[in-house]
Amino acid sequence: MENYKIRFKFQKINEFKYISHLETVRLLIMAARRSKIPIRYSEGFNPNPKLNFSFPVPVGLGSLAEYADMEVCEKIDLGRFVIDLNNNLGYGLKILDAVFHKEKLPSLMADISVIKYVFRLCFDDKSILEEYKNEIDSIKKEIKSIWMYEFSESQDDADIVYLNIFGYTKMLNDNKIFKFNDFLINLRYLSNNKNVGIMDFFKEEAYVIRGDILKTPMDIV
Amino acid sequence: MEQLSYKQLEKLLEGVLKPGRYIGNETGIKSKDISTDSDTESIVFTALVFPDIYEVGMSNLGIQILYDLINRNKNFSAERVFSPWFDFEDNLLKSDLKLFSLENRIFLDEFDIIGISLQHELMYTNALNILKLGKIKIKSADRDETDPLVCAGGPACFNPLPVAPFFDFFVIGDGEEAFIKVLDVLKEKKKNKKSKKWFFDNIREFEGIFIPDDYNFFYNDKGLLEKIEPERKIRKAVLKKIDDFDIVKNPVIANIKPVHDRFVCEIMRGCFRGCRFCQAGYIYRPVRYRDHEKLVSQCIEGIEKSGYDEISFLSLSSADYPGIEKLIDSFTAETKNEKISVSLPSMRLDSFSFNIARLIQRGRKTGLTFAPEAGTQLMRDAINKNIDKNEMLECMATAFREGWEKVKLYFMIGFPDETYEDILAIPELVKEILKMGRELLPGRKVGRIGINLSINAFCPKPFTPFQWAGQDPIEVLEDKFAMIVNHLPKKAVNVSWSDPRKSKLECAISKGDIRTAEAVERAFKKGARFDNWSEYFNFDVWENAFNESGLNMDFYTSRKMSKEEILYWDFIDTGIKKDFLIKENSKAEEILRSRKESDTKDL
Numbered sequence A: 001m002e003n004y005k006i007r008f009k010f011q012k013i014n015e016f017k018y019i020s021h022l023e024t025v026r027l028l029i030m031a032a033r034r035s036k037i038p039i040r041y042s043e044g045f046n047p048n049p050k051l052n053f054s055f056p057v058p059v060g061l062g063s064l065a066e067y068a069d070m071e072v073c074e075k076i077d078l079g080r081f082v083i084d085l086n087n088n089l090g091y092g093l094k095i096l097d098a099v100f101h102k103e104k105l106p107s108l109m110a111d112i113s114v115i116k117y118v119f120r121l122c123f124d125d126k127s128i129l130e131e132y133k134n135e136i137d138s139i140k141k142e143i144k145s146i147w148m149y150e151f152s153e154s155q156d157d158a159d160i161v162y163l164n165i166f167g168y169t170k171m172l173n174d175n176k177i178f179k180f181n182d183f184l185i186n187l188r189y190l191s192n193n194k195n196v197g198i199m200d201f202f203k204e205e206a207y208v209i210r211g212d213i214l215k216t217p218m219d220i221v
Numbered sequence B: 001m002e003q004l005s006y007k008q009l010e011k012l013l014e015g016v017l018k019p020g021r022y023i024g025n026e027t028g029i030k031s032k033d034i035s036t037d038s039d040t041e042s043i044v045f046t047a048l049v050f051p052d053i054y055e056v057g058m059s060n061l062g063i064q065i066l067y068d069l070i071n072r073n074k075n076f077s078a079e080r081v082f083s084p085w086f087d088f089e090d091n092l093l094k095s096d097l098k099l100f101s102l103e104n105r106i107f108l109d110e111f112d113i114i115g116i117s118l119q120h121e122l123m124y125t126n127a128l129n130i131l132k133l134g135k136i137k138i139k140s141a142d143r144d145e146t147d148p149l150v151c152a153g154g155p156a157c158f159n160p161l162p163v164a165p166f167f168d169f170f171v172i173g174d175g176e177e178a179f180i181k182v183l184d185v186l187k188e189k190k191k192n193k194k195s196k197k198w199f200f201d202n203i204r205e206f207e208g209i210f211i212p213d214d215y216n217f218f219y220n221d222k223g224l225l226e227k228i229e230p231e232r233k234i235r236k237a238v239l240k241k242i243d244d245f246d247i248v249k250n251p252v253i254a255n256i257k258p259v260h261d262r263f264v265c266e267i268m269r270g271c272f273r274g275c276r277f278c279q280a281g282y283i284y285r286p287v288r289y290r291d292h293e294k295l296v297s298q299c300i301e302g303i304e305k306s307g308y309d310e311i312s313f314l315s316l317s318s319a320d321y322p323g324i325e326k327l328i329d330s331f332t333a334e335t336k337n338e339k340i341s342v343s344l345p346s347m348r349l350d351s352f353s354f355n356i357a358r359l360i361q362r363g364r365k366t367g368l369t370f371a372p373e374a375g376t377q378l379m380r381d382a383i384n385k386n387i388d389k390n391e392m393l394e395c396m397a398t399a400f401r402e403g404w405e406k407v408k409l410y411f412m413i414g415f416p417d418e419t420y421e422d423i424l425a426i427p428e429l430v431k432e433i434l435k436m437g438r439e440l441l442p443g444r445k446v447g448r449i450g451i452n453l454s455i456n457a458f459c460p461k462p463f464t465p466f467q468w469a470g471q472d473p474i475e476v477l478e479d480k481f482a483m484i485v486n487h488l489p490k491k492a493v494n495v496s497w498s499d500p501r502k503s504k505l506e507c508a509i510s511k512g513d514i515r516t517a518e519a520v521e522r523a524f525k526k527g528a529r530f531d532n533w534s535e536y537f538n539f540d541v542w543e544n545a546f547n548e549s550g551l552n553m554d555f556y557t558s559r560k561m562s563k564e565e566i567l568y569w570d571f572i573d574t575g576i577k578k579d580f581l582i583k584e585n586s587k588a589e590e591i592l593r594s595r596k597e598s599d600t601k602d603l
Ligand code: SF4
Pocket: B271, B272, B273, B274, B275, B278, B279, B280, B281, B316, B317, B348
């Protein structure tokens, strides 16, 4: 039987950010069965669907960029694949993109090296922004798990500043692994002291590294 | 209608262990969308409450049936509510927020009616806690016209008295038609702004409706029931044509793995076996079978709509469904490309049903379950568990020869007039099975043989021929259990035992009366919750609660009731005459007497 591999990207937001990785897998498989997607199963007494995910996002953190590789038995129409699955999933779990891939790709789990998190911050007093930036910089130096960070100001709301953190999910050089929940505790502490509100945060993208460049798992297919 | 906001939910979920229990938004939700169907005045809102955690409640078929049925009606909307776990309850209390439903996150006290499913006695305190967390007064007498109606249904309600003061009314028996009829009246009440009294007057005559306020119970100075007023009996509601209602083809799919994670199809209701200890066997009569063809097509539709890869053909005794093999065959033939596995819970194994086990396990040979319940043939005859030992052993022999390594055995101890002989026969049987297995299992499998032995304490239940019996005291049960364990081989047997204190409480409440309700309330106020969960069950709390209510648990459990006594549940008519139960009881007594006369090794 021929083998077709689909790589797809999905979001896990709103209520569904509270579902654990294992539960997400269960829900996606059931939705695929309802959509009559011909998933491939492993052989043996306990056949498992051939489905591999990227590193799970922590429960409670919303994500716009979860990835998975799924094997199917027939060359199906990818447009239908996305539409059918989305008809069988709630808005919180939504397929955003899907592509076929032929050549052997490294597993998502092994390949994804950097994750981008976005924090929406509210400054009552913008004059402390520099000070705040310095604090983030010293956190970066201390925890050694941030590849880079950047600040960007909101177009529509003068009080809002976005903090983008690119955290390592792999040991590459002398870095450490970025632990989201630990960082959040640090950030909360810092923001409390400086009277900065953390309005929202989510995982925005996951990257693999090719050469010195960050690429999304879809880019490299 | 007041709802919890998403922001509030996020706050409540902070630090909670399994937040997925509280988020709703499942596939298969059918309640009305109140943001678009804004005419909430013309819709009757029902909170369907299952007083245990999400994973347990989402596995309950009764909730799924009613949910489906109510929501199919354009005038009604049903939403689900489960018991929050301790961490979430703490957060609710800390933020001073009320418990809410999963679908639209409507606060519990905003509903028109709250229907609580009572499956067994050890969930009563959870039921009261749900009311409390919804800021609803737990006693019917303390609630007024502005409060929702609060009712209960489910098998435990057949003796409603131990929880009677908490509910405005009970639906006893099958809920499908009975509850919908109630909702129709409630719709009129809401539309025409009628009183609760008007509502009760209009549902009182319906089958299965018990309104506690209507009844009075008079006791003599010995504490025995003397009179129930009025004499009118409450006849349980019976769904006559089960095929009038399709099975639930698109159930709500739990967001986090429920305890039974499979498509469930009820193939029949009731059981004709008549085991004399079994309450379900009596209260669910008459036996009603679903039509074979309809089942097959409905199940296929259900599997497609739900996305499950396993189906359970549910009933009290599924091997007794006429043509069960044919049913499994036609279903598997139709779904052979989809790799659906079939399971039959509660199988009563004999040679016939072994064929079925072979059929459904398709080479997997996970294990065979037998429920002889009693050790000796005599006691099995007395309890009317007509499993013949030789037949059972023959069936196991075949199984071992084919390479099945695991056997699960269910027994009960503490039956009326039980002797050493009955008890010791249990380890004897286990030894015999092991020996046989070692001889018959193909070579390399011998080492993997295993017997799981599960022992439960007999608990006399209302509406059974053993309803008059007393329960063995805890110490006696413990001695009997120890005796079994002492005589078991040390290897290859795994024995589990239900906490006898839990069985005692279950018995005390299930055979309880209107006075018991005070003990239930006290235990709840002392903090009893999740009584069915061993880690949270606290017997002392309950014992004190009984004592402080001026009651002795033993009065309800170990006292043998006399046949002349008026039983607390005599005003409920299950359709089975008391005379019939008396006759069945005499048959058991007679069988046991025959032994007494020849042998007096009584415990
Ligand atoms: S124990 Fe099982 S077989 Fe016996 S009456 Fe009850 S449900 Fe039927």
